[in-house]
Amino acid sequence: MKKAFITGITGQDGAYLAKLLLDKGYEVHGGVRRISQPETVRLEKLGVAKDVHLHEFDLTEMNNIFRTIRDYPVDEFYNLAAQSFVGTSWELPIYTADADGMAVVRILDTLRTLKPDTRFYQASTSEMFGLVQEVPQRETTRLYPRSPYGVAKVYGHYITMNYRESFGMHSSSGILFNHESPLRGKEFVTRKITLALAKLAKGGSDPVVLGNLDAKRDWGFAGDYVEGMWRMLQQDVADDYVLATGVTTTIRDFIRFAAEALGMEPVFSGEGIHETAIDAKTGKRIVEISEKFFRPAEVELLIGDASKAEQNLGWKATVSVQGLAQMMAKADYDELA
Template structure:
C-alpha cells in the first residue's frame, strides 16, 4: 500500500487531497501543528482513516520524526501562511513558514534517504502569486516571476529551492504552480468565500451588505477538487517537473459577484456591495490567467468544474449553513428561514 504524508492537511487542499488519496488506496498521514489545533477534531471526524502526526514546518526535527514514523513514498507540502493580505501584516512569519518551511521539508527528505528506504517523491505547492506583475498573458512555466506580496516572494523562494534540490540531489521533486482554486471548504478570509457566505446570509435576511476591496482584479479560478488530482499525477510521472495548473479563463471579482447573486435570484447587486479602500492590497496583482498546456500534454490533466458551477456549488453550500443559522436565530422557535432571494 503506498503511503503519503501531507503537510497543511487541515486546509482546503489538504482535505481534498487526503480524500482523493484514500480513494486510491493510500495510507495517508497528515501533519498537524500543535496538540490543541482547533481543526484537528474536525479533520478526525471528517477523515477518520487519516493518521495525524504532530509537527511544524519551522521545526526540522519534527519533520524528520514524521518521516521516520510515516515512511512515506510521497510527501505533499501544502502547509503555508496562505492569506496574501496577512503576509503584508506579518511578512517575517509568512517568510519563515511559507518559504523556509519548504527548505526544512526538503532537508528532512534528503536526510531521510538511505539504503532500504523507499524513494520519497516530493510535491511543492507553488502559486500563481509568484507571477504577480505578470510579464505576459497567459502565464506558463517559462513566464518570469515578479511577486507583489511577501507571500508571493516566499512562494518563489520555495519554488526555486524545489528546483535546486531536484537538480542538486536528484530528488523526484515537482512544483504545481496552481492558480486560484476554490471550493465550499475555502476559508472565510478569502474573497471568494467571503462573497458566497455573505450572499447566502443576505438571501436569508441575516446580513444587509458586503464590503470588498478591488472589484476589478481578475483571477483564473478553478475547483480545488480538480486541482489536487493534478498534484497526484505529478508524482506518478516518471520524471519530475514544474506544472502550471489553471483553467485558462479569467474572471473579475465583479463577475464572481454576478454569478453568486444570480444564484439567489438577484440581478442588481450594487445596493448590497460596498467598497473600502482599506481592503486594497499595497501592491495589487491585476490579471492572472494560466496556460496549463504542459499538464494537458504530459499528465492528461484537465479541469472538470467550470466557473459558474464552482460559484453555484459554493453559494449552495453556504446557503445550507446560513439556513441552519437562520433557523437557530428564528423567533419564535420554529419560524422558517426567509426564502432564497429575500433580503431585509
C-alpha cells in the same frame, strides 16, 4: 499500500487530497500544528477524518520535521501547509518567509538525508507571477511577486527545482492558480462573497465589504486541482506544472455569478471606492467598497496556460467559474440555519 504525508491536511486542499488518496488505497498521514484541538471540520465534511493519521508538525521547527519524517517514512510527501493568506503576509512578512520559504528546504533536506526516494510535491502559486510579464502565464513566465507571500513562495519553488537538479530527487512544484470550493476559508474573497450573499438571501442586511473589484483571477475547483497534484508525482520524471482553467474573471463578475445562483439580480453603480451593488429584486445593498481591503501592491490579472499539464498529465479543469460560484453559494445557503 502506498503511504503519503500531507502537510496542511486540515485545509481545503489537504482535505480534498486526503480523500483522493484514500479512495486510491493509500495510507494517509497528515501534519497539523500544535493546538489544543486540531481543526478537522473539512476532513469530517468529506467523511475521512477517522481514516487519516494526524501528527504534530511545525513548518518552522527543524527537529520536529526531522523526527516526523524519520518515524513515518512515506512514498509521497505533499507540502500544502503555509501562511496562505496574501493580505496577512504584509503584517507577518518574517513568519511568512519562514513558513512558506525556509520550511520547504527544511523538508527537502530532511528527505534527502533520510529517504531521498520519496516523491515530493510543493504547493507553488500563481501569486509568484504578480506583476505579470506575459499573458497567459505558463511555467516559463518570469516571476515578479507582489507580496511577501509571493516572494516566499518563489523561494520554495526554486529550492524544489534546485533539489531536483542537484540531487536527483523526484521533487515537483504545482503552480496552481486560484482554486476554491465550499471548504474554502471564510477569510478568502470568494468564500467571503458567497457566505455574505447567502446570509443576505436568508434575510440578512449586511453587505459584503470588499476592495478592488477589477482584479482578475483564474478560478477553478479545488477538487480538480488535487488530482493534478497526485498526477505530478506519478510521472517517471519530476517537473513543474501550471494548473489553471485558462479563463480570467473579475471579482465583480464572481459576485454576479454567486448572486444570480441565489436568485438575486445584482446591479452595480459608481466607481472605485464609491462603487456599490444592490439586488434589483429587493433593493438591498449587497456590496460596499472599503479602502482597507486594497493591497499595498495589487496583482491585477492572473490567467494560466495549463497546456503542459493537459499534454503530459492528462489533466484539465472540469468546473467552470460559473459552476464554482454556484456550488459555493448554494453550499453556504444550505448550511445556514
